[in-house]
Amino acid sequence: MKVLVSDNLGEVGIQMFREAEGIEVDVKTGLAPEELKAIIGQYDALAIRSATKVTEELIAAAPKLKVVGRAGIGLDNVDIPAATKRGIVVMNTPTGNVITTAEHAIAMMLALSRNIPAATASLKAQRWEKKSLQGRELYQKTLGVVGYGKIGAIVADRARGLRMRVVIYDPFVPPEKITADGYEAVSLEDLYKQADYITVHVPKLKTTANLINKEAFAQMKPGVMIINCARGGIINEADLYDAIVAGKVGGAALDVFEIEPPGDNPLLTLDQVICTPHLGASTAEAQTNVAVMVARQIIDYLTSGTIVNAVNVPSVTGELLEKIGPYIKLAEQLGLLQAQLIQGAPKEVVVEYFGDFRGIDLSPITTALLKGLLTPMVKEVVNFVNAHVLANQRGIKVTEATMAAHEEYTYLINTKLVTTEGESVVAGTIFGKQDTRIVRINTFRLEMIPLGHMALIHNQDVPGSIGEIGTTIGKHNINIARMQVGQETGGDRNIIFLCTDTPIPQEVIEELRGLRTVKTVTPLEF
Numbered sequence: 336m337k338v339l340v341s342d343n344l345g346e347v348g349i350q351m352f353r354e355a356e357g358i359e360v361d362v363k364t365g366l367a368p369e370e371l372k373a374i375i376g377q378y379d380a381l382a383i384r385s386a387t388k389v390t391e392e393l394i395a396a397a398p399k400l401k402v403v404g405r406a407g408i409g410l411d412n413v414d415i416p417a418a419t420k421r422g423i424v425v426m427n428t429p430t431g432n433v434i435t436t437a438e439h440a441i442a443m444m445l446a447l448s449r450n451i452p453a454a455t456a457s458l459k460a461q462r463w464e465k466k467s468l469q470g471r472e473l474y475q476k477t478l479g480v481v482g483y484g485k486i487g488a489i490v491a492d493r494a495r496g497l498r499m500r501v502v503i504y505d506p507f508v509p510p511e512k513i514t515a516d517g518y519e520a521v522s523l524e525d526l527y528k529q530a531d532y533i534t535v536h537v538p539k540l541k542t543t544a545n546l547i548n549k550e551a552f553a554q555m556k557p558g559v560m561i562i563n564c565a566r567g568g569i570i571n572e573a574d575l576y577d578a579i580v581a582g583k584v585g586g587a588a589l590d591v592f593e594i595e596p597p598g599d600n601p602l603l604t605l606d607q608v609i610c611t612p613h614l615g616a617s618t619a620e621a622q623t624n625v626a627v628m629v630a631r632q633i634i635d636y637l638t639s640g641t642i643v644n645a646v647n648v649p650s651v652t653g654e655l656l657e658k659i660g661p662y663i664k665l666a667e668q669l670g671l672l673q674a675q676l677i678q679g680a681p682k683e684v685v686v687e688y689f690g691d692f693r694g695i696d697l698s699p700i701t702t703a704l705l706k707g708l709l710t711p712m713v714k715e716v717v718n719f720v721n722a723h724v725l726a727n728q729r730g731i732k733v734t735e736a737t738m739a740a741h742e743e744y745t746y747l748i749n750t751k752l753v754t755t756e757g758e759s760v761v762a763g764t765i766f767g768k769q770d771t772r773i774v775r776i777n778t779f780r781l782e783m784i785p786l787g788h789m790a791l792i793h794n795q796d797v798p799g800s801i802g803e804i805g806t807t808i809g810k811h812n813i814n815i816a817r818m819q820v821g822q823e824t825g826g827d828r829n830i831i832f833l834c835t836d837t838p839i840p841q842e843v844i845e846e847l848r849g850l851r852t853v854k855t856v857t858p859l860e861f
């Protein structure tokens with residue numbers, strides 16, 4: 336497995352890749368998009384920070400790519416829908432740099448209030464200017480925090496330590512939680528009205544782009560100070576410029592810009608603006624944290640399939656995988672069997688889980704069923720990341736239900752597939768700790784091991800029938816490794832599963848179909 340590190344990742348993370356068994360790592364930072372596109376085809380994993388842009392075009396040039404790991408939080412540089420469609424897991428490290436970034440926001444607020452960058456520049460230019468560099472106290476001022484997630488909550492806590500009054504706006508956090516934490520939950524309008532300082536800590540989404548704009552500035556207190564250590568473009572840059580020039584906004588501290596590096600962004604010409612080049616997460620501690628986390632997560636995914644901190648697929652830890660692994664395998668086999676048994680385009684999948692699956696996240700098992708079902712039907716590589724997306728795109732309705740114990744089996748997965756041509760029911764269970772068995776196909780009960788090259792034969796349950804089938808196959812020098820027979824409840828038909836050492840050629844299938852007692856023959860592959 337080959338990993339490409341395309342942004343500056345802490346050395347400790349690179350070392351972890353070097354030491355991981357079966358993994359090779361290349362570090363190539365600062366590549367132009369075309370250079371990256373030219374080499375990405377060799378890699379199974381990509382470790383990035385914010386500089387690398389993982390676009391749809393890059394993904395199309397990366398047929399082996401399985402995982403993109405972001406050493407940090409923001410994923411606005413990754414086309415997540417394009418990665419998901421291709422089955423690429425996208426992970427970040429949501430906790431590694433939050434303290435560091437919150438501290439940066441507090442540092443920016445203090446530096447802005449006390450004119451520290453301007454004072455440093457003035458003194459270094461041999462001037463001793465005290466009057467023009469007079470600042471403001473934070474004590475008893477109101478800080479408005481927009482976004483009470485991981486970073487916003489730490490900023491609020493540190494600001495409280497500075498004896499600021501903290502008001503918070505976050506429509507997705509219950510106000511009771513904010514109140515219980517000791518702050519005031521307010522509407523955005525009230526935050527604008529009350530705050531002396533406003534700091535944003537929301538992700539950049541369609542709903543948060545230009546969140547703070549001309550209309551918002553108009554509602555704020557004169558002289559308000561603005562801090563953005565989240566993402567450029569959450570605050571409209573042109574409107575901020577105008578508000579500063581008009582004297583409505585007293586100053587702004589910006590770590591992030593709509594375009595980075597910001598080049599000749601007019602905001603950088605204003606004395607009231609202090610800035611850093613996206614340094615929010617740049618401390619030794621945070622970079623060690625995120626490098627270790629992203630390396631561990633990528634290595635675990637490549638070597639054991641464990642998924643942690645993915646944003647486009649549910650996390651499946653090693654522990655959970657151990658518990659549900661056999662059912663994941665069974666569900667995939669059930670899906671694969673359904674796909675090979677029935678004609679027509681799938682319209683609906685119903686999966687019923689019988690037995691005590693309490694407290695177990697069943698979604699990876701249902702996803703595995705879809706993976707098995709869709710694999711023979713679609714061109715794309717189907718995996719745990721894109722199975723649901725592909726099912727959705729094809730309009731397949733998926734219903735999942737947990738049932739009480741089954742009368743015969745402790746645990747049973749029953750699946751019903753409805754297609755444009757009909758419907759079929761297939762069920763399976765686990766024997767012992769991990770041996771998968773198909774125990775029902777429509778009206779037939781059986782105990783079939785779904786493995787290798789197989790043929791499913793419907794025949795009449797009369798003496799000599801099985802012998803004729805065996806003779807026909809043997810005549811062509813094909814060895815039957817296993818044979819399982821299932822009987823129809825209350826009927827006179829059998830189904831026979833033959834497992835052969837080599838696939839049964841089409842002409843032999845036709846010959847079998849011509850036998851007097853054989854009704855249908857369906858070749859199957861597992």
Ligand SMILES: NC(=O)C1=CN([C@@H]2O[C@H](COP(=O)(O)OP(=O)(O)OC[C@H]3O[C@@H](n4cnc5c(N)ncnc54)[C@H](O)[C@@H]3O)[C@@H](O)[C@H]2O)C=CC1
Nearest residue numbers: 408409482483484485486505507536537538564565615616
């Ligand atoms: N400058 C830097 O170097 C760094 C920047 N960041 C950025 O910081 C931001 C926050 O990160 P985290 O706290 O980890 O995120 P988070 O996901 O923990 O919290 C985000 C919060 O924003 C809230 N939110 C979403 N839409 C909102 C809206 N319209 N109005 C108000 N609140 C809204 C959510 O409910 C959530 O509570 C992200 O944009 C991230 O990319 C993160 C790390 C470093």
Ligand SMILES: O=C(O)CCC(=O)C(=O)O
Nearest residue numbers: 384385407408409616617
């Ligand atoms: O990697 C960096 O320096 C930026 C970190 C960041 O913006 C993030 O984690 O969202």
